[in-house]
Amino acid sequence: MKRTEHLPATAFSVARMRELAGQRLPRPIFDFIDGGAEDETTLRDNEACFQDWSILPRPMNGAGVRDLSIELLGQRLSSPMLIGPTGLAGLFWPQGEVAAAQAAQKHGTVYCLSHGSVCTLETLAQAHSGVRWMQVFIYKDRGFTRELADRAKASGYQALVLTLDNQLLGKRERDLLNGFSIPPRFGPAQLMAFARKSRWWWAMRKELPRITFGNYVRENRPESVAELAGRMGSLLDPGMNWKDLDALRQHWSGPLLVKGVLHPQEAKQAIAQGVDGVIVSNHGGRQLDGALPSLRALPAVVEAVAGQVPVLIDGGLRRGSDVFKALALGAHAVLLGRPHLWGLAVAGEAGVSHVLSILHAELDRVMGLAGVRNIAELRAGDFLVRNQSPGR
Ligand SMILES: Cc1cc2nc3c(=O)[nH]c(=O)nc-3n(C[C@H](O)[C@H](O)[C@H](O)COP(=O)(O)O)c2cc1C
Numbered sequence: 001m002k003r004t005e006h007l008p009a010t011a012f013s014v015a016r017m018r019e020l021a022g023q024r025l026p027r028p029i030f031d032f033i034d035g036g037a038e039d040e041t042t043l044r045d046n047e048a049c050f051q052d053w054s055i056l057p058r059p060m061n062g063a064g065v066r067d068l069s070i071e072l073l074g075q076r077l078s079s080p081m082l083i084g085p086t087g088l089a090g091l092f093w094p095q096g097e098v099a100a101a102q103a104a105q106k107h108g109t110v111y112c113l114s115h116g117s118v119c120t121l122e123t124l125a126q127a128h129s130g131v132r133w134m135q136v137f138i139y140k141d142r143g144f145t146r147e148l149a150d151r152a153k154a155s156g157y158q159a160l161v162l163t164l165d166n167q168l169l170g171k172r173e174r175d176l177l178n179g180f181s182i183p184p185r186f187g188p189a190q191l192m193a194f195a196r197k198s199r200w201w202w203a204m205r206k207e208l209p210r211i212t213f214g215n216y217v218r219e220n221r222p223e224s225v226a227e228l229a230g231r232m233g234s235l236l237d238p239g240m241n242w243k244d245l246d247a248l249r250q251h252w253s254g255p256l257l258v259k260g261v262l263h264p265q266e267a268k269q270a271i272a273q274g275v276d277g278v279i280v281s282n283h284g285g286r287q288l289d290g291a292l293p294s295l296r297a298l299p300a301v302v303e304a305v306a307g308q309v310p311v312l313i314d315g316g317l318r319r320g321s322d323v324f325k326a327l328a329l330g331a332h333a334v335l336l337g338r339p340h341l342w343g344l345a346v347a348g349e350a351g352v353s354h355v356l357s358i359l360h361a362e363l364d365r366v367m368g369l370a371g372v373r374n375i376a377e378l379r380a381g382d383f384l385v386r387n388q389s390p391g392r
Contacts, residue, residue, distance in 0.1 A: 002019075006347035007354055014318045014339045017355055021342040024200050025077075026176035026193040029091060031228030033341045035174035036285035043285030045293040046316030052295070053325050053384045061371030066364050070375050072310060072333055073129050073159060073255045073276060078108030080327060080375055081359055083137035083352070084314050085161060085259075087213075090118025092345040094207050100344050103352035105130030107360070112161055112335065115148065116232075118207075120214035125155035133159040135259065137166055138240035142247065148215060149252045160252050161279070162245070165260030167238040170287035200345075241267060247273045257312070260287075263298040264304035271308050278305060280313040284337045295326060302313045302330030320362025327375060328384045 006024075011017055022030050070080045070176030083104045089096035097117045101124055104111035112133040113124055121134055134152035139145050149160055175181070177190055186194075186208070194201045212225050216232055223231070249256060257277035258270045267278045280301050282291040294315035305311050313326050314335035326334050336355070343355035372378045 007350065011346070011354065012358065014342070017339070017342040017346055017351070017358075021345040024197060025092065025345050026190070026197045026200065028175070028180040028190060028193055029200075030345075031174040031178055032088075032172075032180050033086075033092070033338055033345070035172050036289065037170035037172055037287055038289035040285060040289065041340060042282050042289050042291045042293060043316075046056070046282065046285055046295070047318060048316075049293040049295045050316065050319075050322045050325055052387055053329075054387055055321065055324065055328075055366070055370055056383055056385050057369055058371035058381075058383070059369065061373065063368050063371045063373045065373070066367045067374040068360065068364060068367070070333060072110075075110075075158070077110065077131070077333075079356070079360055080333040081323060081356065082110040082312070082333055082335045083112060083340050084280070084337045085114035085133075085163070086337055087111045087114045087116025088118060089114070089341065090207065091204075091211055091343060092341060093348045093351075094203060095119060095127075096344050096348070097124050099268055099349040100340055100352045101128040101130065101132060103340075103343075103349045103356060106349075106353055107356045109356070112156070114161075115215060116213050118211055118214055120217070121151055121157070122155050123214065125157070128340075132157050133161050133257075135161040135163055137163055137235075138237055138244045138248070139235040140237045141235060142244070143390070144235065145248065146251050147301050150250070151215075151287050152299060153252070153254065157254075159255035159257060160248075161247060161257045161259050163203060163259045163283075164240075165281070166268075167236055167240055169233065169236065169284070170289070242273065245270065245273050245275070261301060262292050262294075264300040267301045267311075268304050271305060275309065276313060277310045279335065280311060280331070281315055281335075284315055295329070298326065298329050298331060301384075317359075320359050320364070320366045323359060324361050324366045324370070324372075324378065325377050325384060328381065330379060332379070 041207040069078050093099055096302035101111035102122050110131045112135055114135050132228050136145055136148045216228055255276040258275050259269050260281050261278050280298050294313050298313055302311050310332035312333045313331045317334050323334050339355050340352050343351035
C-alpha cells in the first residue's frame with residue numbers, strides 16, 4: 001500500500017482511520033461527518049446490527065483464488081464497494097471530491113457525487129474518467145432537479161441517484177452544540193477550533209473562503225454562501241411523491257436508482273415505476289433517528305425486489321466482514337459514506353485509496369477463510385447464521 005506522511009503504519013483499519021481523522025480535523029468538522037440525528041440510535045444500530053449475524057465458513061471449498069469483481073448496471077467493477085454521495089467533501093481536503101473520485105477510479109469502482117459537493121459536477125467530470133453517478137433530490141422547483149439531471153448527462157455521469165430520505169433536514173445535535181452550520185460559519189469559536197488543527201487549517205487556508213455548494217451557484221445571479229444555503233434548504237420538498245419519480249423517470253433515460261429505501265413496498269413501487277436499482281439506506285442515521293438499521297431492512301427489500309433490479313446498501317459498514325454479510329444477505333454492492341471521508345480527511349486521495357485497500361483486503365481474506373470464490377457464490381450461498389441474542 002502506498003504510504004504518505006499522513007498514513008502511519010498503525011492505519012490498518014477503518015476504525016484507526018476514523019481516529020486519525022479525529023486528530024486531524026477541527027472538532028465541529030469531524031462531528032459533522034461522524035454524527036447522526038438526535039440520539040444517534042440509528043447511527044449506532046447501523047453498525048451494531050452486523051452482529052446479528054455470524055459467518056458460517058466452508059473452508060474446504062477451494063477458495064485459493066478469489067474474484068471480488070462485479071457487474072453492475074452494465075459496468076464491470078473491480079469491487080462491490082462503491083463511494084456513496086456525501087456533501088461538502090471539499091471541506092475535509094482541498095478539492096476533496098476530485099481526490100475521492102480519483103481514488104475510486106484507481107480502484108475500478110463507482111464514485112457518486114453529492115448534490116452538495118463543493119466543486120461543480122462539471123469540474124469533477126473534467127478531472128475524472130471513471131464510472132461516476134450523480135445524486136439529486138426532488139426540489140420544490142422541479143425544474144432544478146431536471147436541470148441537474150441534464151447537466152449530469154452532458155458531463156457523462158452514467159447514472160442518477162435520487163435520494164428519498166432528505167425531504168426535511170434531520171436534527172443533528174452535535175452540529176447544534178458545535179455551532180456548525182451549512183454553510184460552515186467562521187465565527188470566533190470555529191476559528192479557535194480550526195487553529196488547534198494547524199495541519200488541516202494550513203492545507204485548507206486558500207480553500208476556506210471558497211467553500212460553497214458548487215452545483216447551486218448561479219453565475220448570472222451572485223449570492224452569498226449563506227443566501228445560497230437558505231435557498232437550498234427552501235428547495236427541499238416534503239410533499240414529493242410517486243408522481244415526481246414518474247416525471248424524473250420520463251426525463252432521465254439512463255440508469256436511475258433510488259436511495260433511502262427501507263420499506264419493501266417502497267422498493268416494489270419504485271421498480272414498478274421503472275427504477276434500475278434500489279439503495280437500502282437511512283442516510284447513515286443522519287435523518288430519521290429511530291429508523292430501521294439498513295442491514296435489518298435489507299432481507300425484506302431483497303425479497304420484495306425478487307432479483308428484478310440490483311439492491312445496494314449503505315450504513316455502518318466498517319469491516320470486510322460487514323461487506324461480506326451484506327452481500328450474503330442479497331445486496332449486489334455496498335456504498336461507503338463515512339469510511340471514505342475519514343480516509344479523505346487523513347490523506348486525500350491516498351487516504352481514500354487506503355480505506356478502499358483495507359476493506360478490499362479484509363473482504364478478500366474473509367472470503368478466503370469462509371471458502372467463497374466470487375461475489376456471485378457469496379450472494380447465492382449459505383454462509384450466515386442469525387444469532388440468538390443479536391446486537392453488540
Ligand atoms: C458528511 C456526510 C454527508 C452526506 N451527504 C449526503 C448527500 O449529500 N446526499 C445523500 O444522498 N447522502 C448523503 N450522506 C449519506 C451517505 O450517502 C450514506 O447514506 C451514509 O453515509 C452511509 O452510512 P455510513 O456513513 O455509515 O457509511 C452523507 C453522509 C455524510 C457522513
